[in-house]
Amino acid sequence: MRAIKEKTVLFLLAFSAAILLLTFAAIILFIGVRGLSTINFRVITASIRKGGIFESIIGTLYLLAGTIAIATPLGLATAIYLAEYAPKGKINRIIVQALNNLAGVPSIIFGLFGYAFFCRFLGLGISLLSGWLTLTCMTLPIIVRGSQEALKMVPKDFRIAAEALGAPKWKIIKDIVLPTATPGLATSIILGISRVAGETAAILFTCSVFLTKDLPTSPLQPVMVLTYHLYTLLIACPGASTDYAFAIALILLGLVILLNLLAYLIRMHYRKRWKW
Amino acid sequence: MRSKRLKLLCFKDKVEILLSILASISIVILFLIIIFVLKEGFPAFIRLGFSSFLLGRRWAPYYEDFGAFPLLYGSILIVFGSLAISVPLGVSTAIFLAEYSPKWLSDMIKPVIELLASIPSIIYGFFGLTFLAPKIMEFLNISMGKVALTASMVLSIMTLPTIVSISSEVIASVPKEYRKASLALGATKWQTVKSVVLPAAKPGIIASLLLAFGRAVGETVAVLMVCGCVPQIPSPPWNYLEPVHALTAAIALDMGEVSWGSLHYHVLFGLGVILLAITFIVNMIADFFIKKAPRGVQI
Amino acid sequence: MGKTGVLTVAIAAFIVGLLSGSFALAPLLSANQGLTYAYPEDSSWRTESIRVVGSTTVLPIASECALRFMELYNTTSITVEGGGSGRGYSELIGGLCDIATASRKPKQGELDKAEQEGVTLILHKIAIDGIAIIVHPSVTQNLNGPLNLTLEEIGKIFAGVYSKWSEVREGLPDKEILVFVREHGSGTRATFEEFCMEPYGLEVKTGASEVPSNPAMRQSVEQTPYSIGYIGLGFLSGNVEAVCVAVESGGPFYAPTYENVKEGVYPLSRYLYMVTNGIPESGSLIDRFIDFVKSPEGQRIVERCGYIAIYPKE
Numbered sequence: 001m002r003a004i005k006e007k008t009v010l011f012l013l014a015f016s017a018a019i020l021l022l023t024f025a026a027i028i029l030f031i032g033v034r035g036l037s038t039i040n041f042r043v044i045t046a047s048i049r050k051g052g053i054f055e056s057i058i059g060t061l062y063l064l065a066g067t068i069a070i071a072t073p074l075g076l077a078t079a080i081y082l083a084e085y086a087p088k089g090k091i092n093r094i095i096v097q098a099l100n101n102l103a104g105v106p107s108i109i110f111g112l113f114g115y116a117f118f119c120r121f122l123g124l125g126i127s128l129l130s131g132w133l134t135l136t137c138m139t140l141p142i143i144v145r146g147s148q149e150a151l152k153m154v155p156k157d158f159r160i161a162a163e164a165l166g167a168p169k170w171k172i173i174k175d176i177v178l179p180t181a182t183p184g185l186a187t188s189i190i191l192g193i194s195r196v197a198g199e200t201a202a203i204l205f206t207c208s209v210f211l212t213k214d215l216p217t218s219p220l221q222p223v224m225v226l227t228y229h230l231y232t233l234l235i236a237c238p239g240a241s242t243d244y245a246f247a248i249a250l251i252l253l254g255l256v257i258l259l260n261l262l263a264y265l266i267r268m269h270y271r272k273r274w275k276w
Numbered sequence: 277m278r279s280k281r282l283k284l285l286c287f288k289d290k291v292e293i294l295l296s297i298l299a300s301i302s303i304v305i306l307f308l309i310i311i312f313v314l315k316e317g318f319p320a321f322i323r324l325g326f327s328s329f330l331l332g333r334r335w336a337p338y339y340e341d342f343g344a345f346p347l348l349y350g351s352i353l354i355v356f357g358s359l360a361i362s363v364p365l366g367v368s369t370a371i372f373l374a375e376y377s378p379k380w381l382s383d384m385i386k387p388v389i390e391l392l393a394s395i396p397s398i399i400y401g402f403f404g405l406t407f408l409a410p411k412i413m414e415f416l417n418i419s420m421g422k423v424a425l426t427a428s429m430v431l432s433i434m435t436l437p438t439i440v441s442i443s444s445e446v447i448a449s450v451p452k453e454y455r456k457a458s459l460a461l462g463a464t465k466w467q468t469v470k471s472v473v474l475p476a477a478k479p480g481i482i483a484s485l486l487l488a489f490g491r492a493v494g495e496t497v498a499v500l501m502v503c504g505c506v507p508q509i510p511s512p513p514w515n516y517l518e519p520v521h522a523l524t525a526a527i528a529l530d531m532g533e534v535s536w537g538s539l540h541y542h543v544l545f546g547l548g549v550i551l552l553a554i555t556f557i558v559n560m561i562a563d564f565f566i567k568k569a570p571r572g573v574q575i
Numbered sequence: 576m577g578k579t580g581v582l583t584v585a586i587a588a589f590i591v592g593l594l595s596g597s598f599a600l601a602p603l604l605s606a607n608q609g610l611t612y613a614y615p616e617d618s619s620w621r622t623e624s625i626r627v628v629g630s631t632t633v634l635p636i637a638s639e640c641a642l643r644f645m646e647l648y649n650t651t652s653i654t655v656e657g658g659g660s661g662r663g664y665s666e667l668i669g670g671l672c673d674i675a676t677a678s679r680k681p682k683q684g685e686l687d688k689a690e691q692e693g694v695t696l697i698l699h700k701i702a703i704d705g706i707a708i709i710v711h712p713s714v715t716q717n718l719n720g721p722l723n724l725t726l727e728e729i730g731k732i733f734a735g736v737y738s739k740w741s742e743v744r745e746g747l748p749d750k751e752i753l754v755f756v757r758e759h760g761s762g763t764r765a766t767f768e769e770f771c772m773e774p775y776g777l778e779v780k781t782g783a784s785e786v787p788s789n790p791a792m793r794q795s796v797e798q799t800p801y802s803i804g805y806i807g808l809g810f811l812s813g814n815v816e817a818v819c820v821a822v823e824s825g826g827p828f829y830a831p832t833y834e835n836v837k838e839g840v841y842p843l844s845r846y847l848y849m850v851t852n853g854i855p856e857s858g859s860l861i862d863r864f865i866d867f868v869k870s871p872e873g874q875r876i877v878e879r880c881g882y883i884a885i886y887p888k889e
Contacts, residue, residue: 002464009466010376016368017377017385020440023433024392027403077298085292098303104487104559105309105552106494107397108524112531112548113309116316120536125671137305144302170291191394198396201496201524205531222654227398234405234501236631236657236788242406249402253395260391338759338768339778419753420784420799506784519784529787533662533760536669538684540759 028253035250038243053248059223063207064193066132066219067139072189074136075143082144083151084173103141107201110138114206129219131207138202139192146188150181183270187263194259198252200227226252313548320546323539329546335507335521337530342543344550346507350424350520354503355492357428357516358435363485365432366439370481373440374447375469386441393437401498404430409502418517422504425516430498435488442487446480447473479568486562490555496524505529523547623860624652629663629676630762631788632704632807633847635880637676640868643876651860657788661685661760667850668694673861675850678704678762678807679769697855698848701868703883705808706767706843707831708818709793713800717746721819723828726842729820730771732803735780740801748801754783755795755804763789766845767805808836809881837883847882 078095086092114134124130154177162172178185196202208228230248321329324342332343373382408429409421450473458468474481504519507526511518527544534541627637634657641653656662656672663675664685669692681689681696689696708729715722724732724743731737733754740747756779757764772778786792789810796804797814808831811817819828822842835841855862867873874884 006464006466013368013372013376016365017372019365020369020436021385021388024388027395027399027433030403030407031399074298074301077295078302081292081295081299085295091296095299095302098306100563101556101559102302102306102309104490104494104555106496106524106555108494108496108527109309109313109548109552112316112527112545113312115531116312116545117308121312137309140302140305194394198394198398200396200398201528204528227396230398230402231497232657234402236791245402245406249399253399256394256396257391260387260394264387264390334781336778336781338764419751419801504784505786506782508781529758529785532658533665533758536665538688 031246031249031253034243035246035253038247038250053226053229053244053251055224056226056229056248057251059208060197060226062128062223063131063135063203063225064197066128067135067196068189068193070132071136071139071143071192075140075188075192076147076185078140078144079147079151080173080178083148084169084177099141099144102137103145107138107199108204110134110202111204111206113137114202119206125220126205126207126222127220128207128223131203131223131225132219134202134206135196135199138199139196142195143188143192146191147181147185150184150188151177153184154180183266187266190259190263190266194256194263197255197259198227200231203228204231310552313545313552316542317545317547317549318542320539320542321549324543324546329543330550333509335526337540337543340539342539344523344543344547346509347521347523347526347547348550349509349513350503350507351493351522351524353510353514353516353520354424354427354431354499354522355489357424358431358492359485359489361428361432362436362439362488366436366484366488367443367481369436369440370443370447371469371474373444375465375473386444389437389440393441397434397495397498400430400434401501404498404502416517420504420519422502422519423517424503424510424520427499427503427520427522428516430502431492431495434495434498435492438488438491439484442484443477443481446484447477449480450476479565483562483565486558486565490558490562493558494524494551494555496528500525500528523551527551620858620860620863621648621650624654625673625860625864626654626656626666626671627674627676627849627864628656628658628666628672629674629850630660630678630847631657631790632660632678632763632809633676633701633849635809636702636847636868636877636882637849639876639880640864640873643872644864644867653860653864659758659760659787660762660765661758663850664689664696665760667696667852668692670694670852673851674865677848677850678845679765680848681850682765695853697851697853699851699865699869700846700885701849701865701873702847702877702885703836704845704847705831705836705841705883706763706770706805706845707808707811708803708805708820708843709796709811709815710803710818711796711800712814712816713750714740714747714803715816717748721828721830722747722816723819723821725821725824725826726771727775728824729818730775730777733772733779733783734777735782736777750801753799753802754780755786755792755799755802756783757792757805758785758787762845763805763807767843770843807882808833811881833881833883846885 078099082092082095111134114130114137118124118130118133119126124133158176158180159172162176167175203225207222208225226248230245230252233245233248320342324332329342329344330348331345332341333345334341334343335346373385377385404426405422409426411421412418412423412426413421454472454476455468458472459465463471499522503522503525505521505525506519507521508518510516510520527547530540531544534544627641629637634655638655641655645651645653660675660677660679663672663677664681666672667675668685668689677698680698686696708724710722728743732743732752733756735754737743737752739749739751741749743752757767768779784795786795786804789807792804792806793810793813793815796802796806806815811831817831819830820842821828827840829835829841831841831843836844849865849868851861851865855865868877869886871886871888874886874888877884878888
């Protein structure tokens, strides 16, 4: 009797896991199948004026590049400070608590804040720059958290040895800790990008537009972005270009999967190499 | 010797000062967000009055009626609906991964779950809009596919990775000694899990549920696309087959066209204040439960 | 280096290559898609760029005119956005756009705000549009002809005074009426309410579903049995039934056709506008673009989009 109960429980639990995986497989297949049938080289490279989505793709890349450029130094600096200079104590706890709260803020609030503060208060208007700053605020907690983990994993022995040799603190960080932690840092940055690549609500009214000629030539201009393009297609002109929508969704999905795969591989590869 | 040490100290101080300034930007950002959202939302509360804003039952910006209650109700309704689906499913999967699944299987499944947590919300919304909504309309023979049920289903898919990954970690971190002791006393695996492991992991699991709740309440785009955007309280109030509206969806929908400084503008920020308040409270409670979770208690 | 190592490097190289490749190719690919005309040195307007935001009703006209204009004058740049007449006015008053497109006149609140900001709203009429009341075919399936309604009856349907179709008229199905309306900044909505709701002191019922644009409205009504909505004439197509409207009961009911709107007999018609802050500086890009829309070529585009031209088309 007991054995049957045990088996039933196992079955039910495995079944739940299976449902979970099947649902996700369904989503990916659903988008993949219809999306693949629409995507071709022409669609990706043609300008929106000729029925393609080229500007959206490049605009998204511009947006991501700028965000990484601003968020990475900031995030790294914060993580280094937290891990090396103030690993315990009140200031550490306050910053960590602030970051945790920041991570929990809904993305639409970032959108509201970005609009009220960057676009209006600082007068940057609806521009690439506003988008960069807003998305930096969003991705900061992820980068800091991941970098902190990466820095913590550097064995204490390395540091102790270097200190014993008389190296100043910053030199230790620069030449020993950072290079060792690089894979972990890279992973956290990649995950940070992946989070904002698919972000729609925060850029809704801070930096993106639906139709613009050419790509922005300065950070003070608005930009066309894949997520906003998809959003507008679905909300404002449904039915008109569902095929398009699938193509964009597929590209977004592909981008996110690629980034996650990269992060995963980096982690796996270096975990095998450094066996401490 | 002394001067050298002084030089090193100065250098270290400079770097440290620079880093500490950069690090404190995080605190500054958080404060700025709170201050600005409050600042812009405050006029709405003042001009409309707290209770008529929060408890007002008619949301009709076109007629200058700003009662946020239907929005609040809609948000809570779909989030609870999503938890009803994702909690059993998620916790079961977590138990499976942590206790029953062979290592090779969980090593394969875990990265997949992580990947799923990164999928953009617009993709889930897209799936809900183009696949779930028509199917639900067909299946249940109702007039519209964009109803509270659809929104709950999409939200549950989105929050499952959170529940599964945190819960499975928490369950796995329950000390082995607990299990060994229970098995030594003759209990079966399931009895062990049910009566020993799960209660020990309970605070952590509850934390994961709260985090899922917080994430679901703050979800914007996916909800916007499938909830139906009708600011009403369904009749009867637990009817999931009617369209509803949500706090986040209302903000996103109206923000593009409000005049800067108009009452509607301030009202949207007021909704943002409500949203922030809910998420902060939920996260605080979740934090409390995370701290309660036992970590490697030595017997 | 191991298999995962090679794979990692491969994917990283791929991503980096993709990024740098697109950054490098982007200007090239963009440039290849236009024609270039030589231009005299003193035309500063040729390198200006403007932003046009507003009504989704006017969006097709604005987009097509912008594309055609940029084809003719390759070095100009015109950005076009939808979002509704409300958004257009809001951005124009806030200095975030150069031209607002609108399917309604400004509301009092917008006029006040404009005065406060020192903005003078100048409306340029560019086309005439009709608003069609549309229903799902399931509503009229038992009728022998089109559904005839007066403005007041339409208002009452949207206000929820009638909750089932059978209450409106005999012969209509005994099913609940599902109402779709536009978002609150919509010019189409404003015109609709001006004709059908405000004169009778009615307000749209709470259970009405808001949709954010004309195409979204058509799709919603198309897909939802027993539903009703309103739409700009230029978007009237597909699988929906148009209602014939009369001002008074018993009065002649007119279908929302191009001819009826042009002749002024169809009750629900309105002007479409492009709005600027003050009179546009003569010779500037704003001025030239609006002139283009009013020109014969622009007016032909207006008609192609399904609206009625005001200015001569030849």
